[in-house]
Each structure stands twice: as C-alpha cells, then as structure tokens.
Amino acid sequence: MLARRIIPCLDVRNGRVVKGQQFQNIVDVDDPVALGRRYSAEGADELVFYDITASAEDRQISLNFVADVARELNIPFCVGGGVRTLDDITTILRKGADKVSVNSGAIANPDLINAGAKRFGSQCIVLSIDVKQQDGKYYVYQNGGRKNTGLDAIEWAVEGVRRGAGELVINSMNFDGMKQGFDIELLKLITSRVNVPVIASGGAGSIEDFIELGQQTDVDGYLAASVFHYRTIDIADLKQELAKNDIPVRLEVSA
Amino acid sequence: MIAIIDYKVGNLASVKRGFDRVGLDTTLVSDPHHLKNADCVILPGVGAFPDAMNDLVEKGFVPAIRDFVNTGKPLIGICLGMQLLFDSSTEFGSTPGLSLIPGTVEELDVKLKIPHMGWNDLTIRQDDPAIRKITTGEYVYFVHSFYAKTDPKYIVADTSYGVSVPAIVRNNNVIGMQFHPEKSGDVGLRLLQTIKEMIR
Numbered sequence: 001m002l003a004r005r006i007i008p009c010l011d012v013r014n015g016r017v018v019k020g021q022q023f024q025n026i027v028d029v030d031d032p033v034a035l036g037r038r039y040s041a042e043g044a045d046e047l048v049f050y051d052i053t054a055s056a057e058d059r060q061i062s063l064n065f066v067a068d069v070a071r072e073l074n075i076p077f078c079v080g081g082g083v084r085t086l087d088d089i090t091t092i093l094r095k096g097a098d099k100v101s102v103n104s105g106a107i108a109n110p111d112l113i114n115a116g117a118k119r120f121g122s123q124c125i126v127l128s129i130d131v132k133q134q135d136g137k138y139y140v141y142q143n144g145g146r147k148n149t150g151l152d153a154i155e156w157a158v159e160g161v162r163r164g165a166g167e168l169v170i171n172s173m174n175f176d177g178m179k180q181g182f183d184i185e186l187l188k189l190i191t192s193r194v195n196v197p198v199i200a201s202g203g204a205g206s207i208e209d210f211i212e213l214g215q216q217t218d219v220d221g222y223l224a225a226s227v228f229h230y231r232t233i234d235i236a237d238l239k240q241e242l243a244k245n246d247i248p249v250r251l252e253v254s255a
Numbered sequence: 256m257i258a259i260i261d262y263k264v265g266n267l268a269s270v271k272r273g274f275d276r277v278g279l280d281t282t283l284v285s286d287p288h289h290l291k292n293a294d295c296v297i298l299p300g301v302g303a304f305p306d307a308m309n310d311l312v313e314k315g316f317v318p319a320i321r322d323f324v325n326t327g328k329p330l331i332g333i334c335l336g337m338q339l340l341f342d343s344s345t346e347f348g349s350t351p352g353l354s355l356i357p358g359t360v361e362e363l364d365v366k367l368k369i370p371h372m373g374w375n376d377l378t379i380r381q382d383d384p385a386i387r388k389i390t391t392g393e394y395v396y397f398v399h400s401f402y403a404k405t406d407p408k409y410i411v412a413d414t415s416y417g418v419s420v421p422a423i424v425r426n427n428n429v430i431g432m433q434f435h436p437e438k439s440g441d442v443g444l445r446l447l448q449t450i451k452e453m454i455r
Contacts, residue, residue, distance in 0.1 A: 002367075003374040096272070098269075
C-alpha cells in the first residue's frame with residue numbers, strides 16, 4: 001500500500017539551513033547535507049529545500065548545496081524558492097533534485113508550469129501555494145507570504161494541476177508556526193478537487209496533529225520544519241504512532 | 256566495465272550516483288560498440304517510452320543490447336529502462352520495445368492518483384538471487400504512470416496500486432526494476448549491492 005510521506009522542510013539561505021516562524025525571525029540552524037542525512041537516517045521519506053536567498057546572483061551560488069545533497073542522500077528531494085524561468089527549473093534538476101517547486105514564479109507566469117511539465121514531466125513539477133484565509137475565503141499569497149494576489153486558492157490549485165503540476169504543497173499561513181495542527185478544512189477542500197498528490201504544510205506541533213491529518217484526510221505527504229529541526233518530534237516515533245493508528249507509513253522491516 | 260547506456264534520458268547522473276554509493280564504478284556509454292567490453296549493462300530512463308525507444312534505435316543500441324544479452328551477462332533496466340525490456344508499450348499509440356522479456360506496457364487504469372508516486376511495499380513472489388538482501392514488506396520509491404503486464408513466471412516481486420504492479424522482473428540474465436533503487440534509501444542500497452555482487 002502506498003505510504004503517506006513524512007517530509008521535513010528545510011529553508012536554505014546562502015547555502016545554510018535557517019528557520020523562522022510565520023515567515024519571520026530567521027535564525028541560523030545547520031548545514032543542508034548534515035541535516036538531510038540526519039532526517040534520512042531517522043526515516044524521512046522525502047526532503048524539501050526552499051532556497052530563500054534574497055538576490056538571484058547569490059542564489060546561483062547558494063544552489064550548490066543541491067548537488068551536494070544529490071550526491072550524499074538516497075531519498076527523493078524537491079527544491080524550490082525563487083524559481084521563475086524554465087532555465088531555473090533546468091538548473092535545479094541538472095544539479096540532481098528530483099522535483100522543483102514553483103510558487104510566485106508560477107503566479108507571475110502560469111505557463112511556467114506547462115513548460116516545466118512538458119520538458120521534464122509532471123512528476124518533476126510541484127506547485128507550492130501559500131494560502132491565507134480572510135473573511136471566509138482562501139487567498140493565494142506570494143513573495144514569501146507578504147502579498148495577497150487576490151487569487152482564489154482552490155481555483156489556483158485546480159488550474160495548476162490542469163497546467164501540469166504533478167503535486168501540490170499547500171501551506172496554510174494562518175496555521176504555520178502556530179503548532180496547533182494542520183488546516184484540515186482547507187486540505188479536504190483541495191484534495192476533493194484534484195487527482196494528484198497533495199502535501200500538507202503548516203501547523204504541525206505534536207504527533208497527534210499528524211494522526212488527525214491522517215485520519216481525516218487522504219493527503220499524501222506531511223510536511224513540517226521546526227518540530228523536526230528542534231527534535232520536538234522524532235520522525236521514527238512519529239511513524240510508529242501513525243502505523244499504530246492504521247495510517248500507512250514506510251517502516252524498517254526488522255530482519 | 257559497468258556500462259550505463261547514455262541516450263540523453265534525464266536520470267543518468269542519479270543512477271550513476273546510486274552505484275557510486277555501493278562502490279561500483281560505472282561508465283556512461285554513448286557508443287553501442289563499447290557494450291562489447293561491458294561486464295554488466297544498466298539501462299536507465301525516465302520520460303516517455305516512444306522517445307526513449309527512438310533514441311535507442313537512432314543511436315544503434317538495439318542490436319548491441321541484444322548481442323550483449325546473448326553473452327549471458329546481466330542487463331539491468333531501471334524505471335522506464337525496465338519498461339523498454341518488454342515487447343511493446345501503449346504510451347502514445349503502440350511502440351515496439353526490446354522484446355527481452357515477454358509482455359506489454361500499459362497505462363495504470365486505476366481509481367487512484369496518477370502517477371503512482373511515492374513509497375510502496377514489495378511482495379516477493381519468487382526466490383531469486385537478485386532479491387536475496389530484501390524481504391516482503393520493504394518499501395521502495397516509485398514514480399510511473401505505466402506498468403508491465405507479463406506472465407507471473409517473470410515477476411520476482413510486485414507491489415499493489417489498485418492492480419498488481421510488477422516491481423522486479425527477470426528473464427534469465429535480464430532484470431528490470433520499475434522503481435528507483437537509487438532513491439529507495441537503505442533497501443535500494445541493498446539491491447544495488449546485490450547487483451554489484453552478481454557482476455563479480
């Protein structure tokens with residue numbers, strides 16, 4: 001049976017992993033390869049790296065970490081952050097990433113999704129959406145969650161899949177960093193409308209939050225950052241608890 | 256020499272890195288004549304069946320691969336490379352394959368998300384040296400929308416995704432893996448180690 005994926009997310013700036021809360025208060029944490037290796041050993045099913053390096057020039061250098069991760073790790077990983085052109089997608093995949101995540105670049109130029117999927121296949125193109133609920137409506141935010149695009153998040157998700165996105169990452173900005181659980185209502189809305197894997201992001205605080213997500217939705221991947229970085233939750237423990245609650249996860253088979 | 260067939264598909268580097276990790280030195284081969292010197296040939300591949308098959312035909316690899324298989328030395332197809340081992344595929348019409356394992360490649364017609372992407376567990380269907388370091392219930396990483404339909408006698412291991420999906424297939428010295436061993440963590444590493452030991 002296809003396993004639900006546990007996906008630690010690592011924000012990278014100038015080649016270093018950093019972590020903030022609700023898109024603010026950024027502090028230095030670790031080296032991408034070292035942290036990636038630790039997660040892989042603990043049972044992470046996949047990794048997501050978002051490069052949040054400010055300038056495009058600096059990002060070219062920062063992205064050298066992608067080749068290091070590809071060489072050192074043997075689980076799939078996705079890279080995003082500042083991806084605006086087909087060249088950006090090509091660069092990241094050539095460095096060895098399995099998938100590329102697009103966000104603001106796809107809002108500015110939706111054809112980027114079509115172009116990426118046509119060249120490399122839908123399985124490589126992940127559409128990441130920052131969603132904020134306001135006055136009962138779900139809006140798409142961009143530029144790291146600073147600007148409301150006015151786009152309806154559900155419709156944008158559907159359009160992204162129609163254009164060729166093979167996977168969606170749905171980040172609830174209202175829930176991100178609050179450690180009060182995932183945005184189940186939003187995730188149910190999205191999964192009922194698309195037929196590609198959906199990754200839930202934002203709000204993980206405890207193992208119970210993941211169990212609730214697994215029991216109430218058919219979301220494919222559970223993404224979180226700080227609870228894994230700061231070892232609030234041990235990935236191996238988390239997967240054991242999910243398995244006990246009949247949520248399919250990849251566990252080591254004892255020989 | 257361990258040859259990885261270089262025919263411009265996307266995941267060559269990834270497959271090469273996988274073998275690097277088990278200490279197996281591989282050579283990218285874009286000239287079919289060089290397969291004569293190989294002790295083992297790896298056929299990687301991601302993307303569409305017709306494009307990949309066209310590239311193999313244009314570069315003159317098809318007769319060279321057949322000659323290599325006749326030596327009895329191992330040929331390993333990975334992901335799309337595994338699908339190419341069969342007689343034909345229905346991806347974008349009907350395209351003939353390498354016909355090294357009897358069977359066809361067809362679209363996954365299931366009421367589940369497509370592609371079949373993620374970690375799924377293997378069921379071992381028959382004892383085989385290729386899987387001696389893995390057991391039923393272990394997970395490997397799949398990304399595909401088409402799957403092989405073949406006689407059970409060629410299926411070493413399968414997984415379940417609405418239908419039985421052949422995961423490891425074998426016809427004598429021709430072996431195929433539908434998943435990505437190079438992306439399948441420790442289980443993948445053990446499979447690659449087994450391949451390494453088969454070559455010696």
